[in-house]
Amino acid sequence: MRYIEITVPAGRRQAVIDVLDEEGIDYIVSDETSGREYAAVVRFPLPTRAVEHVLDRLNRVGIGDDSRVVIIDAETVISQQFDDLLDRHSQGGTKGERMSRQVLxxxxxxxxxxxxxxxxxxxxxxxxxxxxxxxxxxxxxxxxxxxxxxxxxxxxxxxxxxxxxxxxxxxxxxxxxxxxxxxxxxxxxxxxxxxxxxxxxxxxxxxxxxxxxxxxxxxxxxxxxxxxxxxxxxxxxxxxxxxxxxxxxxxxxxxxxxxxxxxxxxxxxxxxxxxxxxxxxxxxxxxxxxxxxxxxxxxxxxxxxxxxxxxxxxxxxxxxxxxxxxxxxAAPLVGVTLLDFHTTEVKSAADKEVDSVLEDPQYEDVEVESVEVLLDDDYPLRSIDRVVVTVSDTEPGPKPVLADQLHEAISEHADDAVVEIRYDVTEERGDDRREYVVRTSERE
CATH class of the missing domain: 1.20.1080 (Glycerol uptake facilitator protein)
Known part of the structure; x- marks a missing residue:
């Protein structure tokens, strides 16, 4: 709810009162005695939704820039006439607030x-x-x-x-x-x-x-x-x-x-x-x-x-x-989004291909550690730079046949990206346990 105070210029008093009467607004009018060409001061409460409508009507009858309009919050208004006004300006059965243009x-x-x-x-x-x-x-x-x-x-x-x-x-x-x-x-x-x-x-x-x-x-x-x-x-x-x-x-x-x-x-x-x-x-x-x-x-x-x-x-x-x-x-953002989708697709396809190759009984001691799809540094429109597959094995040294199979399987999905195979080798000799990585040759 809002409480409005308006200084009314000379010659506009009756026009303002007519508008307020037509709107069914409960108001108070007092004479303005400061000698500054104002005829009266009008005060009245309004539902928040009604403020914009009423001020627009008053503007059309001469309450413009030469008037002073003060709008303040009102906690409670006890008046049957105000309740009727509130019901009339509610929308869709609600009495929710909509800030007036002037207050906005x-x-x-x-x-x-x-x-x-x-x-x-x-x-x-x-x-x-x-x-x-x-x-x-x-x-x-x-x-x-x-x-x-x-x-x-x-x-x-x-x-x-x-x-x-x-x-x-x-x-x-x-x-x-x-x-x-x-x-x-x-x-x-x-x-x-x-x-x-x-x-x-x-x-x-x-x-x-x-x-x-x-x-x-x-x-x-x-x-x-x-x-x-x-x-x-x-x-x-x-x-x-x-x-x-x-x-x-x-x-x-x-x-x-x-x-x-x-x-x-x-x-x-x-x-x-x-x-x-x-x-x-x-x-x-x-x-x-x-x-x-x-x-x-x-x-x-x-x-x-x-x-x-x-x-x-x-x-x-x-x-x-x-x-x-x-x-x-937004065009570059679309490109990045499409790249994200493509990267996810390549990652999913590479995971499946690696699992399929390692199902061969001859690779029963080999386990996949990770499959990564890495992008280049050409910001903001990047592209897939390489696919890195890391596998673990208990036998030292790379397996050329395995590398060839993984390269061939993954390259079908990786476009022109480099496919890189790495071996994470764990070697045990008695109580001595050593881990090291062997990196194979890369292929485009």
Whole structure:
């Protein structure tokens, strides 16, 4: 419920009262004596769902920018007339809240902090995310998401689009783009310091860390996080759910990938950096597209006679731009997803072929230790580099016939990848037990 207070300009008092009477609203009118060209002050309670409708009607009779409208929360209203009004504005038998367009703008602005605070919080988030990725620590990476204040800008930009508020829209997009830039720059600086200090050796393939690897070679599942974050963000804003939890979801889609860009740039791995950058842009577009679509479907848009069409065109323009950009940038994610499926198929086929070959009685002492499908380092669009089969045996030395059979069987499924056979040999002499690996020749 909301409690509304409106200062009524001279000459508009009766028009306002007529609207309130027609709507069946219980109101109080008092004279305004400040001498500032206001005739009266009107106060009345409203169901949350009715706020937007009533304010739009009052706007059409002259309650515009030259009036002051104050909207505050009301805990309880005891009035039969208000109960009737509440029933009339319920939808589908429910009395659930739908935040008014006017309150929505204010809420979006409140969620966007002052720029200096925004920069400081993002710098802290970038430091924590970079440290977490370098240390391969999921807990630390999650901590960086909690710190980042990204929900406000993401929602403000799209609230500004659908309500035709250019100031809110511009500040929202400016905050988003500057925020991503700040995180990437801070991550580059911290990663360079870590590398120069020897905390992470420069010759190491840094993307072997699981937390980093999944962000430099992303697949289509990454879209689910960003799209869900955009929808959930708007629902949290309009329905009064916890914005803090949804803010973590939005940060999860943006902060770690942006930090991954900085780390891979610091290591000179520009292919991996491009993969992470694509993920950042895809997630940014997905969050904004999902938020914009959710707002429009929920009916948030200017209601004036001459405002609807321009707002609709603007929303369609931004929606189309987000959609086209998303389709173009999602192409590498589709390639990675298809590679994941293909890798799984090759792994499954290789497992079956190895088991089939080792069923031969002459290999009864040979056991398969592992079958691995390894990818190359050509990020972000990688390919299968080699299939490595490790078998164990109690007899030293490789078995050329076994190697030939395994090569022939697996090569049918491995395309042009190298097939490599390794022997993990266990040799026992009395109480002396020795284990060593013999690596066979490789075949393409």
């Amino acid at each position: 703008r204010t809420k979006a602005e409140e969620l966007t902090p002052a720029f200096p605070i925004y920069v400081v919080m993002l710098l802290i988030s970038a430091v924590v995310a970079t440290a977490g990725l370098l240390a391969d620590s999921p807990a630390v990476v999650v901590g960086s998401m909690v710190i980042a204040p990204l929900i406000g800008p993401a929602l403000a930009a799209n609230v500004g689009i659908v309500t035709d508020d250019d100031g809110l829209k511009t500040s929202g997009f400016a905050y988003q783009l500057s925020g991503i830039t700040i995180v990437i720059a801070a991550s580059i600086g911290l990663a360079l310091l870590a590398r120069l200090a020897g905390l992470e050796p420069g010759g190491v393939d840094i993307v072997v860390a699981a937390e980093l690897q999944e962000r430099v070679s992303p697949n289509l599942l990454s879209l689910a996080v960003a799209l869900g974050a955009g929808v959930a963000g708007i629902l949290s804003l309009t329905r009064g759910f916890s914005e803090a939890i949804v803010g973590v979801m939005i940060a999860a889609a943006l902060i770690p990938p942006a930090a991954a860009v900085g780390i891979t740039v610091a290591w000179g791995m520009y292919g991996a950096a491009s993969g992470a950058a694509i993920l950042v842009l895809v997630n940014l577009l997905s969050i904004n597209l999902a938020a914009l679509a959710t707002l429009w479907v929920a009916g948030y848009r200017p209601q004036g006679l001459f405002e609807v069409a321009p707002s609709r065109r603007t929303t369609y323009t931004y929606g189309a731009a987000f959609g086209v950009g998303l389709l173009v940038l």
